[in-house]
Amino acid sequence: MFGEIRRFARTSGAVGGIAARITGERVFGIKTNQAKHAEDLKAILGGLKGPMMKMAQFLSTIPDALPPEYAAQLAELQANAPPMGWAFVRRRMAGELGPDWEKKFQVFGHEAAAAASLGQVHRATLPDGTDVACKLQYPNMPSTVEADLKQLKMAMAVYQRMDNAIIQDDIYTELVERLREELDYTREAAQMRLFSTILHDVPDVSVPEPVMEFTTTRLITMKWLKGTGLKNWLETDPSQEARNKLATALFRAWYTPFYRYGVLHGDPHLGNYQVSPEGGLNLLDFGSIRVFPGKFVTGVLELYAAVRDNDENRSMHAYDIWGFKGITREQVHVLNDWARFLYEPLVQDRVRPIQENGDTQYGRSIAEKVHAGLQRTGGVRPPREFVLMDRSAIGLGSVFLRLKAEVNWSRLFHETVADFNEAELETRQTQALAAAGVPATI
Helix, strand or coil: CCCHHHHHHHHHHHHHHHHHHHHHCCCCCCCEEEEEEHHHHHHHHCCCHHHHHHHHHHHHHHCCCCCHHHHHHHHCCCCCCCCCHHHHEEEEEHHCCCCCCHHHHHHCCCCCEEECCCCEEEEECCCCEEEEEEEECCCHHHHHHHHHHHHHHHHHHHHHHHCEECCCCCHHHHHHHHHHHCCCCCCHHHHHHHHHCCCCCCCCCCCCCCCCCCCCCCEEEEECCCCCEHHHHHHCCCHHHHHHHHHHHHHHHHHHHHHHCCCCCCCCCCHEEEEEECCEEEECCCCCCCCCCCHHHHHHHHHHHHHHHHCCCHHHHHHHHHHCCCCCCCHHHHHHHHHHHHHHHHCCCCEEEECCCCCCCCCCCHHHHHHHHHHCCECCCCCCCCCHHHHHHHHHHHHHHHHEEECHHHHHHHHHHHHCHHHHHHHHHHHHHHHHHHCCCC
């Protein structure tokens, strides 16, 4: 209880600081050092396990959901809180698998092998010699999630009163549902099975296999995949061929599920990838998954065609399918600046880097231009489906930039969407969700 009170005080203080500084500058004309305050905010929140960090990372990829100074700092947040100690882990494992849980393993690592946003990972060996990863949820995560969601709602409300370019109600609703789903590790295991089925024939992509006898709502056990973390792999200065191979695998791992099944992995950050000994991709962490109706996928393809053909009427139709209701032609013109930024590599049928000008701030400059245009035209309400779709596109683009990959993105895209049919997608989706045991919520 006292821990939750301390957390509430820390997050409330951070949110209050944002409110005071933004209000002081924008209402009363008092200039403040937002960059310095953003650094302070990262220091305050960076030591907190779980949801607040994850929500900050989500928001940092949505253009203008937060002021750019805060977004830049919060994008760097990592799960750097101290890990649970061994005595605590033993008690937590007993709560999940019973008092004799240690007898169910040949070996169980006392030290955490990795940290996740909502839990930590221990390496272990089953009685039959199978190496596994056990992800154990941090204590009190459901109540922590709810406390952090209240603070997030307050922070977003404060910012929206000062800046109406993005009306965030549906964004918040989406974040709430996705975060609550991530607390259920049996659901994540089902989603892992789903991706294993979908990606079974995709070359150079591996998905871990869950071990259900050792999985509960707060513990997920999966077969251990051999691999090197992507950040460490990049430090070995791999060849251009190896970089391109990995980028191709990553593109297919993300967009084959989306364009053929309407399913998207919504958490594209470096910690969720490994490079296998063969140079392929190990895809990890299946807590943040979104299932889309076939109509939405049709809208995404319609917007691609509109950008390709520079057809504003078709753009307006695409945004309507996406769920951007009541937008004007002037707003479509503004939004198309963002769409062109995202779709440009898919339109050009040639080998190229994902972004050619080399300016790491280019995406931010486009976002600022779009933001100014939306402010001028009265603002828009992004549909909730926009959140993970946009996060994936921006997050993947950032990884492709880090890889320095040079690929024919257009050819990859057209291979992925070949023979697209909305009705067939929905049939495949229904069958795959049922087979994996994933709740068919859209």
